[in-house]
Amino acid sequence: MKTQTGIRQKISTNGKSNGYRTHGKLKTSIWEYSKSVEDSKHIQLKSEYDLFIGGKRIKTKKYFDTINPSNEEVIAKVAYASDEDVNKAVNAAAKAYDKVWSKISAKERSKYIFRIARILQEKAREFAVIESMDGGKPVKESKSVDVPLAIAHFFYYAGWADKLELAFPGRKVSPLGVAGQIIPWNFPLLMAAWKIAPALACGNTVVIKSAETTPLTLYKLAEVIEEAELPEGVVNIISGDGATGAAIVRHPKTKKIAFTGSTEVGKIIMRQTAGTDKKLTLELGGKAANIIFEDAPVDAAIEGIINGIYFNQGHVCCAGSRLLVQESIKDIVIKKLKHRLKSLRVGDPLDKNTDVGAINSKMQLNKITELVQSGIDEGAKIYQSECQLPSRGYWFRPTFFTDVAQSHRIAGEEIFGPVLSILTFRTPAEAVEKANNTCYGLSAGVWTDKGSKIFKVLSKIRAGVVWSNTYNKFNPASPFGGYKESGFGREGGKHGLEGYVK
Secondary structure (H helix, E strand, O other), rough: EEEEEEOOEEEEEEEEEEEEEEEEEEEOOOOOOOOOHHHHOOOOOOOOOOOOOOOEOOOOEEEEEEEEOOOEEEEEEEEEOOOOHHHHHHHHHHHHHHHOOOOOOOOHHHHHHHHHHHHHHOOHHHHHHHHHHHHHHOHHHHHHHHHHHHHHHHHHHHHOOOOOOOOOOOOOEOOOOOEEEOOOOOOOHHHHHHHHHHHHHHEEEEEEEOOOOOOOOHHHHHHHHHOOOOOOOEEEEEEOHHHHHHHHOOOEEEEEEEOOOHHHHHHHHHHHOOOOEEEEEEEOOOOEEEEOOOOOOOOHHHHHHHHHHHHHHHHOOOOOOEEEEEEEHHHHHHHHHHHHHHOOOOOOOOOOOOOOOOOHHHHHHHHHHHHHHHHOOOOOOOEOOOOOOOOOOEEEEEEEEHHHHHHHHHHOOOOOOOOEEEEEEEHHHHHHHHHHHHOOOOOEEEEEEHHHHHHHHHOOOOOOEEEEOOOOOOOOOOOOOOHHHHHHEOOOOOOOOOEEEE
């Protein structure tokens, strides 16, 4: 691995490392982490998953493979929902709404949602392992972020179910009916909780479609729903591709569409729902600016940069993928960032030491590779982690670019991978102008020791969520959503209830 002095070598005796590496004449100690792989023997996975409609397992004509992106092995076969299957699911949800869910008390609805949260707590470890196997994310992230936040959202909305008059004072609200929900592949379980919990709390029934590459935790959630004894048809879980999602959107009995995914697909859904009585919330792409001022706590900001772009391999719609650094501290920030990248461990998602896991799919890897090449071709300087990548699976080194211009594709297009573009600014006004110079408006970060500067800057940034001196912090009581081509409507918090009532 190359350093400023040439080749970086591990000195060994009789095949064993002595714990030192030489940098020219300088000898420095290093740490080697033993593997600590999460045992997957305790999880229960089927070889084939059918659709979950009306409380029953429904077979279909077509099945597809869901693949472990870290080793390209098939985990299970999963049902593909046709238009006919979507019709069955929506009709089952409509029947459950008319005959059961709209008739029981809000207090009873609350009990069911609470029960789902409690059972999820009991199965948290199993869900975390399956999420990492199917999606490629490090298991320590699944354990500490995805699963706990999913549980927290079910608990939170269980509390709102019988208090809607407090959420909407002075207004009389009622449920919509059948909610059609389409979730992405980057946070499958968490996105399901974001959508299912408020829909049920407001008295709606649900048809939810998983992403094609990550259906397993949603089907495991079906088992939790069965164990919670939710009335049949209240939640219906299906899987498939874009055609399946389109069938949900255009079905006349779906009264609400909640979609998280790409801006391109979001625009299609807007056109399909225009002129109908369907309510719509869209949480789409992002190209967030993470702004580092010269008076920021630099070491803390470095950790915020790492968490902002390399968390979940950069598969995060609110990722801090554009780093705006004040010119006076550019050199020290880049130096520290290079040093920090050397300590990121890339590899087996089930290894508890892993910091950056596998890219979710071959298609996504190709997209990341193509955009990174465009950055090189347009003249930006690339720096990549020197880690050794596994021989099988879909992998990409943590990467950042310097000398990036606003006109470069990597500065404007969402890469959705572990790739950071670094730009500079001189004044707060310039930072705000560059931060807002995007078609997106989902999130942003501001790093400074001056509280007044934080409030002045964030009040001018057109983004749904702005973090100050931190990044990627979530709470079920806090709303999340975007401006411009990042979508509209909010999920989470009291605001998350509004999309599911009339």
